[in-house]
Amino acid sequence: MKTPEEILVEAQDLIGQVTDEASAEALRIRYLGKKGEITALMKTMGSLAPEERKAFGMQVNKAKSSIEAWLEDKTSRFAAEARSLRLRAERIDVTEPGLDIPAGAQHPITIAINEISRIFMNMGYSVVEGPEVETVFNNFDALNAAPNHPSRDMTDTFYISLDDDPKRSTLLRTQTSPVQIRTLLAQNPPVKVISPGRCFRADTPDATHSPMFHQVEGLLVDEGVTMADLKGTLDLFARRMFGSDARTKFRPHFFPFTEPSAEMDVSCFLCGGDDPTCRVCHGSGWIEILGCGMVHPNVLAIGGLDTDRYTGFAFGMGVERIAMLKYGIEDIRLFYENDMRFIGQFY
Numbered sequence: 001m002k003t004p005e006e007i008l009v010e011a012q013d014l015i016g017q018v019t020d021e022a023s024a025e026a027l028r029i030r031y032l033g034k035k036g037e038i039t040a041l042m043k044t045m046g047s048l049a050p051e052e053r054k055a056f057g058m059q060v061n062k063a064k065s066s067i068e069a070w071l072e073d074k075t076s077r078f079a080a081e082a083r084s085l086r087l088r089a090e091r092i093d094v095t096e097p098g099l100d101i102p103a104g105a106q107h108p109i110t111i112a113i114n115e116i117s118r119i120f121m122n123m124g125y126s127v128v129e130g131p132e133v134e135t136v137f138n139n140f141d142a143l144n145a146a147p148n149h150p151s152r153d154m155t156d157t158f159y160i161s162l163d164d165d166p167k168r169s170t171l172l173r174t175q176t177s178p179v180q181i182r183t184l185l186a187q188n189p190p191v192k193v194i195s196p197g198r199c200f201r202a203d204t205p206d207a208t209h210s211p212m213f214h215q216v217e218g219l220l221v222d223e224g225v226t227m228a229d230l231k232g233t234l235d236l237f238a239r240r241m242f243g244s245d246a247r248t249k250f251r252p253h254f255f256p257f258t259e260p261s262a263e264m265d266v267s268c269f270l271c272g273g274d275d276p277t278c279r280v281c282h283g284s285g286w287i288e289i290l291g292c293g294m295v296h297p298n299v300l301a302i303g304g305l306d307t308d309r310y311t312g313f314a315f316g317m318g319v320e321r322i323a324m325l326k327y328g329i330e331d332i333r334l335f336y337e338n339d340m341r342f343i344g345q346f347y
């Protein structure tokens with residue numbers, strides 16, 4: 001059996017070489033465990049003579065406490081290393097900038113549609129929708145557009161299917177006006193609706209044209225509706241949309257589905273007509289905003305109404321044009337390019 005001194009020398013060497021927790025534990029068991037070498041020495045003490053027992057006991061205890069201290073030193077060092085590794089791995093830099101969670105913004109077209117809709121809803125209008133793929137009948141024939149109307153040309157319009165019967169031919173609607181027909185067939189007067197939505201025309205894209213664009217259609221039909229109601233309604237709309245000092249001007253125009261028809265101009269909200277170089281009105285003081293008129297009796301008749309009893313007015317405006325005027329946007333194509341730097345800046 002080794003003496004306490006021999007064990008001590010050997011243990012110091014072995015513990016000095018230990019590089020991990022498991023080897024330290026193995027040495028603890030080897031020396032201090034139930035069957036360990038120090039434990040075995042202690043068990044021999046009972047057989048020693050009383051005068052030898054004290055000195056031997058002191059040597060064994062010294063070896064035991066030294067080994068304990070060395071192992072403790074090692075394991076606490078391992079624990080500290082493990083802790084600092086973990087801290088390094090779990091380190092949180094509180095000065096690091098946070099994750100950027102982008103705030104959503106509404107598309108400027110959506111904002112304009114919502115604003116126009118809100119103004120008319122406050123006047124008691126309901127919002128109705130119609131399909132973007134429409135029958136040729138609803139898009140042209142029912143709206144009093146003659147078969148030779150230029151907007152029916154294949155180069156102007158996206159046809160989906162063609163049939164001799166215009167009710168079975170389909171196209172991407174060129175205007176929101178077919179919603180007038182759908183509404184007149186579905187509702188009895190008084191009818192008071194607006195219908196925002198997408199329209200399509202085979203236009204080559206440029207700064208002011210896009211093959212896809214948006215309109216808001218309006219329709220009011222009741223007994224005794226006159227052009228004065230039309231003018232009063234649109235005049236109020238202009239003031240709510242462009243400011244309380246906005247003035248309106250109606251110029252005679254032609255649309256197949258209204259008679260009489262007019263285009264409405266609004267006074268320039270940027271210069272009021274005082275700036276000959278104004279980028280919005282180009283010095284005229286007026287901006288063309290929408291088309292309107294009294295619903296043609298032929299359209300009311302197709303809608304199943306007694307034209308002696310009912311009259312009505314309709315109007316339609318381009319949403320892009322209004323958004324471009326309002327936000328000072330100079331190219332319609334910007335609306336559809338999905339460039340977040342552009343479409344994210346409107347609130």
Ligand SMILES: [Zn+2]
Pocket residue numbers: 268269270271272273274275278279280281282283284285
């Ligand atoms: Zn102006």
